[in-house]
Amino acid sequence: MASDLEKNDIIISTKNLSRVLDGEVPVTLIHSINLDIKRGQFVTITGPSGSGKSSLLYILGLLDNPTTGSLIIDGKEMTVLSENEKSDIRNSKIGFVFQFHFLLPEFTALENVMLPMKRLGLLHEAEIKSRAKELLESLGLKNELNKIPKQLSGGQSQRVAIARALANNPAIIFADEPTGNLDSKATANVIEIFKTLAKDHQRTIVSVTHDNTFAHASNYSINLVDGTLVST
Amino acid sequence: MRLLINIAVRQLVFRKRQSLVSLVGIVLGTGFFIAISSMMKGSENDFLKRLVDNSPHITISDEFRDPRVQPLEAMYPSNAAIEISNTRPVTETRGIRGFEKIIDFLKVKDPGIKVSQVLIGQGLVNYAGKDSPITLNGMIPEDILKVTTIEQNMVEGSIDDLIGYPDGIIIGGELARTLKLKLGNSISITASTGTTRIFKIVGIFRTGRSSYDINQSFLHLKRVQSLVNRPNKANSIIIKLSNPYNARVFAKETEDQVAYKNLSWQESSEDLINTIAIRNKIMYTVVSAVLIVAAFGIYNVISTVVMEKYRDIAILKSMGFYAKEIRIIFLTQGIMLGVAGCMIGVPLGIAFMYSLMQIKFKPPGGTQIIQMPIDWGITQFLVAITFAMTASILAAYLPARKAGAVKPVDILRGGAA
Ligand SMILES: Nc1ncnc2c1ncn2[C@@H]1O[C@H](COP(=O)(O)OP(=O)(O)OP(=O)(O)O)[C@@H](O)[C@H]1O
Ligand SMILES: [Mg+2]
Numbered sequence: 001m002a003s004d005l006e007k008n009d010i011i012i013s014t015k016n017l018s019r020v021l022d023g024e025v026p027v028t029l030i031h032s033i034n035l036d037i038k039r040g041q042f043v044t045i046t047g048p049s050g051s052g053k054s055s056l057l058y059i060l061g062l063l064d065n066p067t068t069g070s071l072i073i074d075g076k077e078m079t080v081l082s083e084n085e086k087s088d089i090r091n092s093k094i095g096f097v098f099q100f101h102f103l104l105p106e107f108t109a110l111e112n113v114m115l116p117m118k119r120l121g122l123l124h125e126a127e128i129k130s131r132a133k134e135l136l137e138s139l140g141l142k143n144e145l146n147k148i149p150k151q152l153s154g155g156q157s158q159r160v161a162i163a164r165a166l167a168n169n170p171a172i173i174f175a176d177e178p179t180g181n182l183d184s185k186a187t188a189n190v191i192e193i194f195k196t197l198a199k200d201h202q203r204t205i206v207s208v209t210h211d212n213t214f215a216h217a218s219n220y221s222i223n224l225v226d227g228t229l230v231s232t
Numbered sequence: 233m234r235l236l237i238n239i240a241v242r243q244l245v246f247r248k249r250q251s252l253v254s255l256v257g258i259v260l261g262t263g264f265f266i267a268i269s270s271m272m273k274g275s276e277n278d279f280l281k282r283l284v285d286n287s288p289h290i291t292i293s294d295e296f297r298d299p300r301v302q303p304l305e306a307m308y309p310s311n312a313a314i315e316i317s318n319t320r321p322v323t324e325t326r327g328i329r330g331f332e333k334i335i336d337f338l339k340v341k342d343p344g345i346k347v348s349q350v351l352i353g354q355g356l357v358n359y360a361g362k363d364s365p366i367t368l369n370g371m372i373p374e375d376i377l378k379v380t381t382i383e384q385n386m387v388e389g390s391i392d393d394l395i396g397y398p399d400g401i402i403i404g405g406e407l408a409r410t411l412k413l414k415l416g417n418s419i420s421i422t423a424s425t426g427t428t429r430i431f432k433i434v435g436i437f438r439t440g441r442s443s444y445d446i447n448q449s450f451l452h453l454k455r456v457q458s459l460v461n462r463p464n465k466a467n468s469i470i471i472k473l474s475n476p477y478n479a480r481v482f483a484k485e486t487e488d489q490v491a492y493k494n495l496s497w498q499e500s501s502e503d504l505i506n507t508i509a510i511r512n513k514i515m516y517t518v519v520s521a522v523l524i525v526a527a528f529g530i531y532n533v534i535s536t537v538v539m540e541k542y543r544d545i546a547i548l549k550s551m552g553f554y555a556k557e558i559r560i561i562f563l564t565q566g567i568m569l570g571v572a573g574c575m576i577g578v579p580l581g582i583a584f585m586y587s588l589m590q591i592k593f594k595p596p597g598g599t600q601i602i603q604m605p606i607d608w609g610i611t612q613f614l615v616a617i618t619f620a621m622t623a624s625i626l627a628a629y630l631p632a633r634k635a636g637a638v639k640p641v642d643i644l645r646g647g648a649a
Pocket of ligand 2: 055176208
């Protein structure tokens with residue numbers, strides 16, 4: 001019984017996941033990855049530059065398709081889904097944070113956070129607005145609601161991006177070097193946010209990082225070298 | 233959908249200058265298109281109206297398109313064994329036979345038809361020692377009122393004066409000018425038969441076409457008959473139809489029926505009408521080019537936007553936006569630029585049309601100063617709007633498709649801000 005429960009609690013599971021870029025000389029980005037990540041875990045992916053960390057993350061986040069292997073998220077096989085079905089899952093179950101904030105420059109912080117909720121279309125405008133406000137306020141951006149990205153600092157922008165990733169209450173947050181552009185204080189801030197999300201809100205966080213402090217703060221690290229997993 | 237439109241609007245408003253530049257392109261394109269086509273269409277209509285008004289819609293003359301088959305030929309076809317040489321067609325007594333029957337036939341076909349018989353002869357005007365050739369239109373004066381627009385073009389005297397005065401003549405203003413003739417002057421006219429008669433000028437007309445104004449004259453039918461020595465004969469029937477644009481078909485059908493040559497105004501002005509058609513093609517090519525340039529403006533702006541927006545597109549896709557939704561965003565921008573362009577361009581075109589209407593000039597070959605003719609028909613507005621919208625949508629479609637195909641990984645992986 002206990003093992004069954006444990007199995008159900010696995011939110012991301014891969015079998016022999018590989019990604020090969022076609023071309024005159026085919027490039028293997030990741031090779032035969034087997035992973036099981038449990039719900040509510042804060043997991044980091046580490047490894048040297050060019051080892052395939054981003055490639056793996058994007059495949060797990062349904063932004064790219066594996067060449068072979070299987071990817072199961074929340075109990076469902078992902079590799080058989082159409083592009084639009086994967087878009088729907090990204091919209092409702094997945095949040096992304098990148099090294100650069102990638103906020104839409106024409107929209108205020110508040111509007112940027114509202115976008116994924118509007119796309120999902122489950123809540124009314126007013127509810128969307130108050131939820132976006134709450135999210136930003138909980139990330140310490142009470143005074144930045146109506147600023148456009150140009151008027152925000154790097155750390156503030158990244159927190160807006162995190163708020164945006166959290167907008168639709170996703171089960172999983174994928175982050176690619178989210179602190180790569182931040183100073184140590186802002187980095188500590190993001191680490192705190194991720195830890196709380198995992199521990200108190202049962203969110204699963206998978207984040208690529210080069211930062212040792214960041215990696216140490218996570219539950220555990222996955223180490224990639226040349227596209228394959230190596231034990232730590 | 234509202235969200236997509238909202239994003240599209242934000243992006244357009246955010247890059248005001250670029251949006252404005254491409255907007256100006258469409259506005260000018262649409263404006264010019266409307267102004268030029270209204271001018272061309274206007275002058276074409278004006279020209280055709282003059283043509284229709286000043287010439288008979290159909291002229292039936294006492295000629296045949298194909299030589300008639302001679303009785304001998306009918307009896308002995310040329311491939312027969314016997315050949316009789318030195319045959320000659322019988323000299324036909326000219327003049328239209330069965331005038332009444334023809335009129336009855338025409339009246340059935342078009343109840344609103346106006347018909348007049350005319351005897352057209354050639355003559356020479358002699359006044360104060362100077363000669364000038366002249367075409368004599370012998371008509372029943374009341375008929376002149378019915379089938380010609382000469383009455384509207386009278387500058388001195390009137391057709392009524394001719395009705396009451398059998399020895400009167402109405403001449404054109406150019407002839408009056410070259411021979412220094414005045415109303416009331418007497419001129420002698422010598423017909424091709426050699427007969428000479430004196431006529432008094434009771435009216436002078438001016439149509440604006442100088443060849444017509446120097447050459448044509450109107451007289452009593454009886455007088456021309458005696459001048460050219462053809463009593464009780466007319467050699468033409470002049471017809472005004474209720475709808476002049478039916479003339480070609482009408483003429484063809486009547487000709488099949490009455491055998492005499494039926495010449496529609498379209499046929500007699502074939503060259504001119506063809507010239508207009510060619511002119512129209514050139515005109516539409518030129519104004520379309522203006523709009524195509526404008527469309528390139530849109531294409532340029534939207535593809536630049538798409539290129540600069542790769543990151544935003546990638547992030548929208550990572551949030552779960554479909555490729556189709558991304559395409560809609562950029563297509564919407566093209567449509568909005570097109571709609572706004574039309575909304576400003578059409579009034580601008582109308583303003584152009586008003587200013588063109590102020591231009592007055594003397595047409596070549598004409599004698600009167602006229603206003604630039606402008607056509608206010610709805611068609612050209614619709615054509616301009618359709619064209620501008622199609623161009624805008626097409627111009628946005630290509631970059632929009634490219635935007636929809638953006639692969640988020642390619643952008644997000646390296647993606648410097
Ligand atoms: N489109 C591509 N064409 C060719 N090679 C590619 C392409 N995309 C990625 N690669 C290569 O695949 C390898 C893995 O790239 P990836 O971005 O996953 O590395 P990474 O571990 O995230 O590196 P970094 O830490 O520098 O971000 C690299 O060697 C990279 O050069
Ligand atoms: Mg990377």
